Amino acid sequence: MNNHHAQCGGHPADAEAFGRSGTLPRAITPDCLWTGRCLASSVPDMHAHYSLYLLKGSAKTVLVDTGHPIHWEAVKRDVDAFLDGRPLDYIFPTHSELPHSGLLERWMREFPEAVAVGDMRDYALYHPTLEHRFRQVSPGDTLDLGDRHFLFLPPVWRDLPDTLWAFDTKDRILFLSDACAYFHAHVPGQCDHLSSEIAPPDIAMMQDFNDKALHWPKFTDSTPSFPEMDELVARLRPRLLAGAHGCVVDTPAQTLPLFKQGIAMGPVAA
Template identity: 85%
Template sequence: MTNNLRDHVHASHEAQPTPRFGQTGTLPRAITPDCLWTGRCLASSVPDMHAHYSLYLLKGSEKTILIDTGHPIHWDPVRQDVEDFLQGRPLDYIFPTHSELPHSGLLERWMRAFPQAVAVGDMRDYPLYHPSLAPRFRQAEPGDSLDLGDRHFLFLPPVWRDLPDTLWGFDTKDRIIFLSDACAYFHAHVPGECDHLSSEIAPPDIAMMQDFNDKALHWPRFTDSHASFLEMDELLARLRPRLLAGAHGCVVDTPGDTMPLFKQGIAMDSVRA
């Protein structure tokens, strides 16, 4: 693992996903030829609407990494999705972005299913949860990177974090930021929209995002989040992401248009008519 947070971004290649991972209205979906968006939705607090619980599989030419582990209730379908997308390749790294259940609850099952895999991230407390797996835990800090072959996976400092052990990630080739609980494109969607990108669905509901941030992050209503906006802007300017991939909400392929809404959603500003 190297330490390098420089903008060593490669050009993305284009290819068509296989029908198994194309847009169908339900997860999974290949958001690039090498990145699978999987997970499933659960009923939201809005009647007859869905909310995402997502994880991502990124394939480099040499190594692969799973970002978040998925909700335990979804183990059987997401394991099948991952195995199908790997096409016989091993799973090399598992990155729980933090220790909350939807992000780390399946860690042990993934490590048992792929006994050569190494768990990476802020692993400070995981030996207490899984002592028998401790030799396969590797601590990562912001600025560290993994060489996946044709791309690097960078560990980023989380600007808008959930827990103290939260980390974000960045794929230097396809320029995807993996944001964990931040930038939740919280638009309670109807069945048939589960795999839609932000350009394919209505804008996020500001009030829903504020409610989510209040419950998931806890701190936004107690502090002035505006102070963090410059740090977020600097991160985005340095990395120039094409996609924002969070755990709760659709994948954002319109980051420039959507970031002002995310800022309003985390700052708890009054919703403008």
């Protein structure tokens, strides 16, 4: 491994780095790039991903989340390389929190024909000059990308009221924003692993993340949401779970029960 690949902030120099290298970016399928970078978490010696995904259909492309503004130069380089001359057609901020939508204006100015899609209810307040390029969508709506459809879904485990999830019908990737997140060890080579390549997520660290990011699991019983999540997974049969703040999960059947434990915190005693 080259030295510049050995840290969370490293950046690959050529297309070969779209394979597993120890740091992002990594192509999780031939048509889907996982990029972003990592930042220190609230747990010592652990890092959290701040991820975004570029999905290429045969006709159209879509960017899932925008990335953290601190990572702009790196993720822009990654996206340009993976697009390989193609335009970016759609930008989907899963919700309006900074790591997910903070680079929306930059992407839209870099790609002046791109359309932002999602629950765009308040975005015109922040970007009034771009309002004509916003498209409001709802769960059940789809984008036709050519050889696949991009299906918008209701979020079972949401962060903000404007959160949406999505599903790629060809590669069967479920994009679930802040859900199913967990930290990873900040050691060389740990930043682009799939769930099958690292240890299972730690329940206490998932609870720490959900306490800070989702907020509501510590105030309410989340177990009534489990049948809805089970139904969604049974219906879609995802091969990959692609979240914003953890590794890409290629072992959904084994890992989802752990995510349930990580979100089933229950009301905190007074």
